[in-house]
């Protein structure tokens with residue numbers, strides 16, 4: 001008997017639901033500086049322009065992110081922090097919560113879970129963006145998986161239920177919080193789409209703030225071309241030019 005291997009492709013556009021509603025508050029949880037811009041930068045730029053308050057949660061310092069052999073981890077960290085502030089500001093995000101995990105060492109453990117639960121309870125986002133931990137079509141950075149798994153767990157049930165991390169409620173003055181939607185980028189199976197035709201250029205501009213990562217002008221042109229192609233492909237079949245796609249999980253009411 002031949003075993004048929006299931007290889008789910010990107011779903012046809014008819015199965016993608018377009019999101020037009022803009023929440024009041026959102027949070028982007030990501031592993032390294034520049035992941036947020038790549039994953040959801042254009043959507044975030046669109047939402048902040050419409051009045052949504054967005055908080056960034058950067059899980060690692062990006063201490064291993066350099067191809068320059070003369071660069072040390074101590075040198076790259078402040079450079080990447082400054083770049084991330086500029087990039088965030090470009091898409092309208094002024095609040096960045098930075099967690100002090102080492103780049104490449106992120107684990108979906110209880111320490112990280114407690115940190116994410118605390119930040120969700122503190123900022124009370126209706127929508128959270130994060131890496132999809134379950135992508136199987138290619139390599140997925142270990143830190144990206146750890147963020148995806150832990151963000152998912154933090155939303156449900158930990159941030160929602162008062163008996164998880166009760167000290168946050170009894171001693172830190174926080175309240176349980178129910179996130180409505182998790183939107184995951186880098187996914188094999190997107191089910192929602194957002195028109196980002198007006199803000200794709202802002203995403204590209206934000207990404208270029210990460211100078212230590214994207215490099216010189218020639219590379220920038222390549223990166224911009226690639227991002228535009230990807231966003232244009234994502235919008236295929238829709239009546240707009242550029243899109244970001246996500247896999248959405250919605251909490252039961």
Ligand SMILES: [Zn+2]
Nearest residue numbers: 031032035141
């Ligand atoms: Zn990353």
